[in-house]
Amino acid sequence: MTTVALLLSSLPALAEPLPPPEGEVLLRVTGNIEYPNVDGELHLDYEQLMSLSPRVIETTTPWTEGVGRFEGPLFRAVLEAAGAESESVRVTSLNEYEVEIPRSDVQDYDVILAIKRDGAPIAVRDLGPVFVLYPFDEHPQLLNETIRHRSVWHVGAIDVP
Numbered sequence: 405m406t407t408v409a410l411l412l413s414s415l416p417a418l419a420e421p422l423p424p425p426e427g428e429v430l431l432r433v434t435g436n437i438e439y440p441n442v443d444g445e446l447h448l449d450y451e452q453l454m455s456l457s458p459r460v461i462e463t464t465t466p467w468t469e470g471v472g473r474f475e476g477p478l479f480r481a482v483l484e485a486a487g488a489e490s491e492s493v494r495v496t497s498l499n500e501y502e503v504e505i506p507r508s509d510v511q512d513y514d515v516i517l518a519i520k521r522d523g524a525p526i527a528v529r530d531l532g533p534v535f536v537l538y539p540f541d542e543h544p545q546l547l548n549e550t551i552r553h554r555s556v557w558h559v560g561a562i563d564v565p
Contacts, residue, residue, distance in 0.1 A: 420439070421439040422439065422446065422448070422485060423441060424442050425441075425447050425451075425452055426449060428449055428450070429447045429448065429449055430449060430453060430519060430533045431447075431448045431453065431482070431533075431534050431559065431560070432446070432448075432560065432561045433445065433448070433482065433486040433488065433562045433563075433564065434561055434562070435490075435563045436488065436490060436564045437486040437488050437564055438487025438488075439485065439486055439487040440486075446485065446486045448485075453477050453517065453519055454477065454519070456477035456478070456481040456485050457478040457480075457481035458475060459475070459477070459478055459514055459516050460474070460475050461473075461516055461539050462541070463537070463540045464540060465537070465555070467531065467555075468521075468531075472521050472522060474521050475516075475520040475521075476516040476519040476520065476534070476537070477516065477517055478514060478516055478517075479505075479510040479515040479516060480511060480515075482517060482562070483507075483510065483564075486564065488564040490507065491506065492504050492505060492506045492507055492565070493562050493563065493564050494563040495536060495554075495559055495562050495563075496559070496561045496562075496563065497558040497560060498528070498559075498560045501556060503556055505536070505554050509551075509554065513538060513543060513546070515538050515539070517536060517537075517559065518531075518534070518536075518537040519533060519534055531557035532558070534557075534558075535555075535558075535559065536554065536555050536556045536557070538554075538555060
């Protein structure tokens with residue numbers, strides 16, 4: 405690979421608005437965003453989420469048994485796709501539990517929005533469809549009460565103030 409190609413491949417991709425989703429919407433990003441795709445919001449389906457810097461985290465959690473293999477986009481990649489630049493976001497679950505997550509969490513750690521566990525989509529009855537997952541086994545200091553409260557499951561929306 406040439407030096408120019410290496411330099412270009414290390415630059416962040418220029419954000420462009422994503423098209424409206426074709427499948428079932430799993431996540432809505434609302435509020436102060438630069439790249440909406442449906443009525444001022446960013447709506448994302450399974451395929452779109454998996455296209456945004458997907459990662460795998462193999463970890464134990466306080467809510468599941470044993471080590472699970474979780475997959476989903478980096479939380480920060482979803483915020484970048486939305487053009488969100490706030491210092492924090494508010495995550496809301498399908499049952500209206502809300503928590504504020506500082507941007508520093510998703511910048512400092514590879515927090516994912518898990519949508520698969522052990523190779524299968526996460527069902528609503530099993531913490532899905534979207535689960536904010538911190539890399540607990542990689543960073544044991546994250547197993548604290550504050551981070552556990554930020555590890556929202558049944559996520560339906562992220563609001564950017």
